[in-house]
Amino acid sequence: MEGFWYFLLTGEVPTMEQTLAVVEDFKSRAAIPGYVFDVLRAMPRDTHPMTMFSAAILAMQRESLFAKRYSEGMKKTEYWDPMYEDCTNLMAKLPAIAAYIYRMKYKSDTPIASNPALDLGGNFAHMMGIAKPYDDVARMYFILHSDHESGNVSAHTTHLVASALSDAYYALSAGINGLAGPLHGLANQEVLGWIQGVFKKLGGKLPTEEELKKFLWDTLNSGQVIPGYGHAVLRKTDPRYTSQMEFCQKHLPDYPMFKLVNMIYKVAPDILREHGKAKNPWPNVDAQSGVIQWYYGLVEYDFYTVLFGVGRALGVLANITWDRALGYAIERPKSVTTDMLEKWAAEGGRKLG
Numbered sequence: 214m215e216g217f218w219y220f221l222l223t224g225e226v227p228t229m230e231q232t233l234a235v236v237e238d239f240k241s242r243a244a245i246p247g248y249v250f251d252v253l254r255a256m257p258r259d260t261h262p263m264t265m266f267s268a269a270i271l272a273m274q275r276e277s278l279f280a281k282r283y284s285e286g287m288k289k290t291e292y293w294d295p296m297y298e299d300c301t302n303l304m305a306k307l308p309a310i311a312a313y314i315y316r317m318k319y320k321s322d323t324p325i326a327s328n329p330a331l332d333l334g335g336n337f338a339h340m341m342g343i344a345k346p347y348d349d350v351a352r353m354y355f356i357l358h359s360d361h362e363s364g365n366v367s368a369h370t371t372h373l374v375a376s377a378l379s380d381a382y383y384a385l386s387a388g389i390n391g392l393a394g395p396l397h398g399l400a401n402q403e404v405l406g407w408i409q410g411v412f413k414k415l416g417g418k419l420p421t422e423e424e425l426k427k428f429l430w431d432t433l434n435s436g437q438v439i440p441g442y443g444h445a446v447l448r449k450t451d452p453r454y455t456s457q458m459e460f461c462q463k464h465l466p467d468y469p470m471f472k473l474v475n476m477i478y479k480v481a482p483d484i485l486r487e488h489g490k491a492k493n494p495w496p497n498v499d500a501q502s503g504v505i506q507w508y509y510g511l512v513e514y515d516f517y518t519v520l521f522g523v524g525r526a527l528g529v530l531a532n533i534t535w536d537r538a539l540g541y542a543i544e545r546p547k548s549v550t551t552d553m554l555e556k557w558a559a560e561g562g563r564k565l566g
């Protein structure tokens with residue numbers, strides 16, 4: 214993960230030596246202020262883990278070097294530097310905060326101390342209390358969820374809030390709130406719920422192809438979407454789905470839930486095409502990710518979006534560092550009057566002038 218951070222910030226694949234230097238740098242930034250744990254512990258235990266995660270990030274805003282240097286009159290050409298420091302400091306702390314929330318909320322309040330000898334992904338698996346190869350699952354999951362084209366709600370929100378020169382703590386907390394929505398980060402848990410619903414109806418057995426087709430049509434005919442399928446931008450199988458499928462083929466080829474995911478991949482695209490609505494009938498990143506977490510014992514659905522959030526932070530924090538380096542302006546939506554909209558509609562919806 215640390216090497217990926219280097220890659221996102223520089224566009225260059227790091228050497229092993231450079232990767233290890235980033236690993237060491239992250240370790241020096243990993244300590245979490247004690248008040249973050251106080252904030253988390255003060256929240257009712259049935260608070261959604263995404264609320265806890267977002268609150269912990271926001272609580273650390275007082276640590277922002279960007280806010281401090283801005284108030285001291287820093288020049289615009291220097292903005293990127295404290296933004297980089299804030300973003301790296303945040304990234305070094307997020308996996309431990311996520312693991313703390315998990316152990317506090319779901320594992321009878323038994324946090325596991327960090328092991329400073331480990332890298333970010335290894336330490337995360339250790340603090341979650343999940344054995345190997347979950348460290349590899351964590352690295353894969355975080356990297357695959359970092360971002361893709363930044364047009365999604367969480368990436369855009371983070372960029373938008375940072376464009377007001379709000380620091381990284383304000384901006385990331387806002388982006389995480391967007392990720393918490395059911396059409397965004399929450400979709401992976403819906404996939405899992407749907408798959409388990411199929412198993413439940415069949416008393417734990419895998420469906421036949423005909424039975425599966427019927428389940429898919431029943432879902433569509435009841436006005437619901439097929440979770441894990443479709444995408445606002447992609448028009449083919451999401452490469453992040455393919456990476457996870459390859460991981461499953463290697464590590465859990467006989468797991469019934471993985472088999473069912475593969476069966477769905479065989480029949481759902483044709484059904485969605487016949488249904489005629491979705492512009493993209495292919496699976497997205499969420500179609501498989503919950504199954505992997507479940508296999509490794511992470512069965513608390515609500516927590517999945519926090520995992521997504523740690524990964525998404527990698528991408529969006531690198532983005533806002535570059536936003537400041539490139540001197541991007543404050544962003545605001547275009548305002549239009551009703552007259553302009555009516556003219557636009559009368560002209561057949563062509564570009565607003």
Ligand SMILES: CC(C)(COP(=O)(O)OP(=O)(O)OC[C@H]1O[C@@H](n2cnc3c(N)ncnc32)[C@H](O)[C@@H]1OP(=O)(O)O)[C@@H](O)C(=O)NCCC(=O)NCCS
Nearest residue numbers: 396400438439440441442443444445490491492493497499
């Ligand atoms: C991802 C998603 C929100 C993209 O939405 P979008 O950009 O509006 O997608 P489209 O332009 O293809 O939507 C056109 C129509 O197809 C429908 N559609 C899209 N994906 C569908 C799916 N998986 N199952 C059934 N219908 C779907 C939409 O609901 C929409 O219907 P409407 O015209 O009645 O409103 C959508 O595909 C979806 O809801 N997928 C399931 C949830 C999911 O997997 N989310 C994770 C995304 S990474």
